[in-house]
Amino acid sequence: MTTLDSYDQIPYESFAIPETHPDYLATLGRLLGLTTADPERCRVLELGAASGGNLIPMAFHLPWSEFVGVELSAEQARRGQAMIAELGLTNLRLLHQDILDVDETQAPFDFVLVHGVYSWVPEAVKEHILHLCGRLLSERGIAYVSYNVLPGWRQRGMLRDMLLFRCRGATSPGERLSRARDLLDRLARGVSAKHPDGQPRPEAETLRREVEYLRTARPSYLYHEYLEETNSPELFSDVMARGRRHGLAFLAESKLHTMFASTLGPAAEAALDGLGDQLVQEQYMDFLRLRAFRQTLFVRADARPCLEIDLERLYDFSIHADLTPLQRVHLNRVKRQEYATADGGRLQVEHPLTKAVLEGLALVYPNAMPLGPLMDAAAKEVAGAGGRRYADDRDACLSELFNLYISQGIGLTRRAGRWPHQVGAWPRATPLARAQAASGEGHVASVRHRSLGLDALSARLLMLLDGTRDLNALLTDLASEIRTDPELAAALGSPGEVKGRSEQIAPASLERLLGIFARAGLLVADAQPRESEAGVPGGNGTTNG
The missing domain is CATH 1.10.10 (Arc Repressor Mutant, subunit A)
Incomplete structure (x- = not known):
């Protein structure tokens, strides 16, 4: 069977992608008015599954769901199959297979995942990916597709052109990677932030930042993003047109906050006013953001989502959060408070009720708590801390919680699973x-x-x-x-x-x-x-x- 030599020799790092998890996708779909599949009992297909670093944890934690992965690299498929056998996972099949050969007659899937594949394959495979999404997606299904987008990726494309020129004549992946690193070192020394006369050179800053990042980046990222034969970004609107031809419709971006023009600031929001519907706005927001990468969610064209989200729907879920306050928390007044995320990000909260909710969640993480009882407990804590006037202001709290959700500061779930958050006398890892x-x-x-x-x-x-x-x-x-x-x-x-x-x-x-x-x-x-x-x-x- 055919394989991908470059991926066999330089395997793509295979890891968990939060935005692809069935629980994440099902929750987002429900917030948008869809009756999505139960993550505990669903079917998931991943095209380009690498060594299973994304699917294997799903299959381990969701034993009643069924997972199928397709991977063309023989070495990556072999590695994944070995771990699946080691863990005794009977609900996951990782197939060494070409995407073009995927069985179109098999039972439909509730979630179809395509991460890091679409922009890096020939045109015929791009079309077939969307064809498979349209063909194999269940009536209530969601497809996740990530891809590089124009015009933002042109800034990185400039560096790709330079690296590909340096790799001319090099045939083995190892030699190409070595030449690319050599050029990155030379660019780091030679591309100056200033002109010879000392004047600033702002046009060089983007290149300099990308060069510095790639000098320490994973070899697999450098090679497969910048040195592979194919990397063809597209306009968002062109991807949507392709999707429509295959019976697909835009649902949302998996990073939901990017769909709100308000996140660009008042001037940008005003500039976008009157330009068109959500799809047109999405395209123009790409222009304003200089966006280079998207993680888009598709549904079948006959699905009827509602983008007007009712915040009361949050009560249908439990919440989990791992946020750490960076200053002393005040529950008796409205005061802006900065919180750190586990990955080093920063988020802000003002309302005492929201702060009390986050305090309660921090005590039980990674477990989740139902929002209703959590809000009741938070109201008592706020009232006891001298903030009685804020204890019943639940609308303000819901608004802040929703903003935290779309920024991925908190998570929503309908799963009832619980995990130990204490260290026992005889610690044992899964x-x-x-x-x-x-x-x-x-x-x-x-x-x-x-x-x-x-x-x-x-x-x-x-x-x-x-x-x-x-x-x-x-x-x-x-x-x-x-x-x-x-x-x-x-x-x-x-x-x-x-x-x-x-x-x-x-x-x-x-x-x-x-x-x-x-x-x-x-x-x-x-x-x-x-x-x-x-x-x-x-x-x-x-x-x-």
Whole structure:
């Protein structure tokens, strides 16, 4: 069977993509008035599934749903199949197959996922991707398709042209990658932010930023985004026209906040006024944002979504959030408060009721709480803190919660699953987390389907969390690993110095990492959570590390 040599030699990093999860897509669809499939019992197809880093966590956590992945790279398909077998997943099939050969007569799918494929394949395959979405999508289904868009990607296309010129005559992926890196180093030294006379050179800034990013980017991203034969971005409106030919209609962007002109500021919002319907506005917003990448959701043309969202629908869901206040929280007055997201972003909240809601959610993350009871508890807390006049202002709270949702600061779900958020006496990681850590990929999927990066120490600790060690034994074994493994010691700093301080490094690292793993939902319930053992606090498991 045909394979993709460049992807066999430089596999694309395969990881969890939050916006593709059935729970995320089903929730967004319901907010827009659709009766979407139950994420706990649905069918999912991913075209271009790589080694299954996106589908495998879904299949692990949604055992009653069915998943099918298609991947042309023989090596990536083989890797994914090996992990599927290791985990004993019977609800996931990862096929080594060409997209053009996908069976069109199989049962329909509730969710079709196409991430990082559409812009990087020939025209015939692009058409077939949308044809398959139209053909295989169920009546209540949603298709997710990501792609590069014009005109914003032209800025990156300039650098792609330079790198492709440098790679002329190079045939192997390794040689092309080496030449590209050489040119990036030369550009970093040679492209100046100023003209020879000292005047600013603003037109060079975009290039300089992209060069600096690519110098430290993953080899797979550099190669497959900039050095592959095909990378053909399109106007959003052209992609929509293709979709219509295959019986598809635009539902939304998976990053919902980008659909609101108000996020561009008052001047931009005024400039867009009167230009046309939502699709036309989307195109013009791409112009104003210089947008380079989209993650678009399609439905069947006969679906009838409603883009006028009723905020009362939020009460149909439970909420989860992992936001950390950066200053002392005041519940007795309206005051702008900044919160940090787990990935380092910043979001703002003003209303005391919203702050109390976030406080309650932080205590139980990664678990979710139903909004109604959560709001009741928050109102009592606000009233008790001297903010009685704000305790019943639920409309203001709903508005802020919706803004947090569309900015992906909070999540909505109808799933009832719960995960331990405390560190027990005999910590044990899920089989999925241990398998992903052992794979050497450098990341694991959280229970909320976010990719959590692993360094050498965190990967080693996850592999030790098989439930056979209490906290004392973990401390002993972790310190031993640091002392005896040169690679691990080197990753932590100077090998000689690290080995000498292993007894100090291990306790602090164990406490920090177990807290992170608990918040990511990577731990399995233990018999009795405890406040501390061997000097390592493990009671709440909710610190950010």
